[in-house]
Amino acid sequence: MDWMREVTESASRFMSADASRSTKRVVELQRVLATLCMAATTMMTMNASAQSNAPTQPPAAAPTPKTQKMPRYTVVLPTVYPGATIAFPPLPNFVQGTPRSAFEPGRVYVFECFSTTCGHCAEAAPILEALVHEFAPRGFEFIGVAADTCEVVAPWLALPENKKLYAHSIACDPDRAAQRVLQDGTFQNLSPRVFVLRDGIVLWYGHPEIAQKPFAAIAAGTWNPESIKSDFVANALAARAKNQITSVLTQCEKTGEWPRALALLDSVVREIPDRASTFQLQKFGLMIGPAAMPTEGYAFGKALALQHPSDLVVLRTLVRSTLSGPQVAQRDLDFAFALARAADVVGKGQDARAAELLALAYFSRGDRAQAIEHQTRAIALQTTAKLRVSYETQLEMYKTNEPKPVPYTPKIPVAGATDDATTHSR
Template identity: 30%
Template sequence: MRSRKSAFTRADSSLPSMGRALMRWNLATHRTAVPHRPRDRLRASRSLTMLNTLFASIVLTLLANPMALAQDAAKPAPKADAKADRLTPGMAAPKLEVKEFIKGEAIDGFKDGQVYVVEFWATWCGPCVRAFPHLSELQKEYGDKVKIIGVNIWERPYDDGTLAKVKAKVEEQGDKMSYTVAYDGPDAKSDKAWMAASGRNGIPSAFIVDQKGTVAWMGHPMQMDPVLAKVVAGAWNLDEAKKLAEAEAKEADAARALQKSARDLLKSRVAARESGDWSGWSTTIDGLIESTKGTPAQMQFRMMKFQTLIGAANMPEPGYELGEQLVADGTGDGPLLNEIAWFAVQDDSVMKRNLDFCLKAATAANEAAKGADGAILDTLAR
């Protein structure tokens, strides 16, 4: 019989194990991440929001590998009082000030009638390097209609050998970087004027500047092709771009808030395991449950609380009380109900099992699946 574990396996285990569990949950729910998902992990009846998937990514990044995302960990999030001055589509493009142009002709300003792409990268950034050939293809495709400038930022560290390192990287790429390349340097003038001003803290990032010197779009360079075509043709809807940018800015602000919440939740869990006092953790996760009301993420936080209460925290009475609520709220959702039952009956962290509850959840799951889900039948057999 195959072995299965819950989405938050071994609630009393180390934090990296929780990180691996979150990865399983993330892969199971992010529709574009993997071509196949085990059916006992599939939550097809629930539409996943950006924040739902993002929470798992944030926690994984905090737990496992801070370099997993090409972001500058030393960079603080933009201050809240700077939002009014945030660089957005429709605004005049900032001046492009760099330490040195190391490939192609220097750009001393954005000329009327000319479209520009200003893309930010670093030598250590794998996604940036993978974008080089695509940017070169776009430069070749559009010729004189578009000028692409790759601006190097965020090198680690900045010292006497940094510029030489960047030049060597560009030379190594050869035709893969067939466009203008600049070095921002430790003064970070372009980084501040473009990246920080727009609230973008991940690379590669690209900005399209239209024929009037206006920022038309900002985002990942691998996603800009259709936008660039419209900008070149003079058919880009700047009003729609503004609305999209505003929505993305709100998502970014929410993501930063969620990142802080994830850190707080993990810290409170560590403290709770060491002290045996779970009140701080409970307050933190209750706050997350409340703040995610109306989103699929709320159910994930409720599940996390349920599993921790009957597991690591060893508080079966409030845990199973919450479990009863989850079973009632999950009526018709076979995979969710099965997840509840499987954890309660099988996970090693559960000290006091309530077999009546387990049977109730598994039976409800089987009824929802009309007896046709092997994973649920497996749980019932326990």
């Protein structure tokens, strides 16, 4: 049975339906994806040797001693979120503007966290200055919080290009005292980032690029921080989980005890169900990659496809992990190809990333002509300049290189690595 054609046709019927997308059509697409999974399993069994990019299967992950306690994620709520009340951040060293140490009643304060050596901060500087120009006359007070010493910041501010972009107040925070009040309570340390407060209440925080809409609502008096609280808290919980996962993964790379990382990911899914697919996709990539569990991993991936038959992010991530994960020794090309076609259909042929992945799927299967055709389409669809350049580079590779799967790249142990726990800081 041509199950690849059937899954694509079923996805087409699903996406051409009206906006309600009836339960009947969802069930239909899930049924076809189930057929896909069964056929892919058969193909994988028959052609395992042909689809493997390594001469032998990597050694199985070392079993974790039964007496060793598995890591688990526990929910710790952030202290900084929209609607939370916090203290005025300690800023004793102002190099520009009027020093502040307390909130003036009713006044809106915007704290910008940045560094003089941060490239992203430099890119966002004109955006922030435009916000200053628009909202300072409307009662907003802007205070830049530099993660540098005054000896560094003062001459940096004196440069003509910086003097023009940083006309507002600037304070130095080399010991991170203010950062601890603002950033650490969100479980993320990001720059550039602005925090908006009034009377000690957090109204909003985020990148300057997306600040215009909340700033305007705050100025108009229509902003309600409680309306976005749940999303921001969920983001903070996910960020804390990612930090813990990174730390455990670092340990597993040294010890080979991958069941510990899998157990942690499972606990994160249980505790943060709203973000489950993000961590389930990470688990899939880990299972078919460094954990060397391809049979279990692809079964898990197929279950995810069944759960999210019309989710472009899930479908695309499953495909990319399968086709281009460097530590994937056994690539299930039929599974990836079918999902790549399904993602392209769900995207109605207008999703650049889906088209790019379909091109990679064809190239991995040895079909240069189809790879070139779909990569050319992906370039035409891609609106982000940097991604378009990378797509064009990939197209040239498809034209000149032998069409085959991405090579397997085994992990090379770091010389002198120990079993000591490594803490990941952001």
